[in-house]
Amino acid sequence: MDFLRYTPTPFLGFLTDDQVARLKKAGHRRTLNDGQFIHSRGDTDPGISIIESGAAKAGIYGTDGEFILTSFLGPGHSFGEFTVFTQIPLSHDVSAVGPTSVIRIPSRTFLELGEAQPAYLSALMRATLMRSHILLEMLHAVRILPLVPRVAKFLLILTPPPPAKPRLRFKQTDLAATIGLSRASMNRALGKLEDLGFIERNYNFIEVLRLHEMHQWLQAEVGDY
Numbered sequence: 001m002d003f004l005r006y007t008p009t010p011f012l013g014f015l016t017d018d019q020v021a022r023l024k025k026a027g028h029r030r031t032l033n034d035g036q037f038i039h040s041r042g043d044t045d046p047g048i049s050i051i052e053s054g055a056a057k058a059g060i061y062g063t064d065g066e067f068i069l070t071s072f073l074g075p076g077h078s079f080g081e082f083t084v085f086t087q088i089p090l091s092h093d094v095s096a097v098g099p100t101s102v103i104r105i106p107s108r109t110f111l112e113l114g115e116a117q118p119a120y121l122s123a124l125m126r127a128t129l130m131r132s133h134i135l136l137e138m139l140h141a142v143r144i145l146p147l148v149p150r151v152a153k154f155l156l157i158l159t160p161p162p163p164a165k166p167r168l169r170f171k172q173t174d175l176a177a178t179i180g181l182s183r184a185s186m187n188r189a190l191g192k193l194e195d196l197g198f199i200e201r202n203y204n205f206i207e208v209l210r211l212h213e214m215h216q217w218l219q220a221e222v223g224d225y
Contacts, residue, residue, distance in 0.1 A: 008130035010076030011050065014123035023120065024052070026113055027105035032096040039080060043090040046083040046107035048124075051075050054100025055160060057170070058092040059178070069170055069178045071131070072097070074160045081124055084110055097169055142180060149221045151189035152214055154179055155199065159208050166208040172201070 012020050029052065032038060038049065038056060051073055058079060059069040070092060073079060080090055084107045096102075105113075114121040134157055141153040154175070159166050168175070176186035190206070193199045198214040200207040208214070 008134060009127065010074065011078040011123055011127040012076035014126055015119065019117070019119060022117075023050070023105065023113065024103050026109050027103040030102045030104060032100045032102065034096055034098050034100075036096045036100075038094045038096060038100075038102055039090050039092075041090060041093050044083075048078050048081045048084055048105050048107070048110050049094075050078045050103045050105070052101040052103050055097040055164060056094050056100060056102070057097050058094045060092055066177050067093075067170075067174055069158070069174055072158050072160055072168070074164050078124065078127065081128060083107065145222060147181075147185060148189045148192045149218055150179065151175075151181075151186065152193060152198070152218045155193070155206070155208060156211070156215055156218070159211060166211050167205050168208070169205045171204055172206070175206070 012023075015023070027050070030038075032054075041060060053075055055075070056073045056077075056079070057069055058071045058073065059067050061067055079092075079094060082088060083090060110120070114124075138154065138157060141150045145153060155168065158168055160168075172186055172190065173183055176183050179186070181189075190199065190201060193214070194201060196214075196217065198208065198210050198217070200209055
């Protein structure tokens with residue numbers, strides 16, 4: 001089980017400094033505060049958004065108002081890219097986590113950049129495929145893994161990579177809804193991981209104390225699953 005498969009390289013990580021600078025120049029910058037919406041589910045404005053600094057969380061609000069987290073995005077990651085190539089509206093609500101700066105590039109502008117320099121399209125494809133792989137890992141965990149390894153795997157996937165702090169800023173109930181567990185089951189699983197010294201629960205966030213050790217434990221428990 002390769003730990004790196006849980007930490008995908010962001011879109012900007014596949015580009016040179018000059019390519020990144022040109023990309024930023026082609027878009028417009030938006031500065032947001034913690035919790036401020038970047039995009040809402042159903043938005044139809046086509047284009048790609050790139051996190052310049054800070055972070056964002058993506059998910060869906062259920063009919064009961066409960067937020068179901070699907071991904072946590074750090075600097076260099078992109079979202080909304082499928083609106084560049086399809087007529088499908090945005091499928092998730094995306095909001096800032098802490099002070100965040102986002103570069104927005106309209107669809108037509110990005111396609112023109114990609115036509116002039118195919119490296120942009122290649123980088124986007126590589127980043128998108130890596131994220132698709134992680135989504136498959138999440139589905140696999142939900143369907144197959146026992147309770148505690150399942151929660152551990154989700155924590156590995158959702159924990160932001162360095163240089164960000166290994167901290168998941170959402171409530172325990174939100175994580176339970178994301179994985180499809182009851183609050184009692186989630187509490188039991190997190191309690192076990194806390195007893196093992198891998199995490200620490202705080203108000204509105206979970207601190208991952210020993211990320212690599214938790215990965216090693218997961219590998220020992222379920223192997224390549």
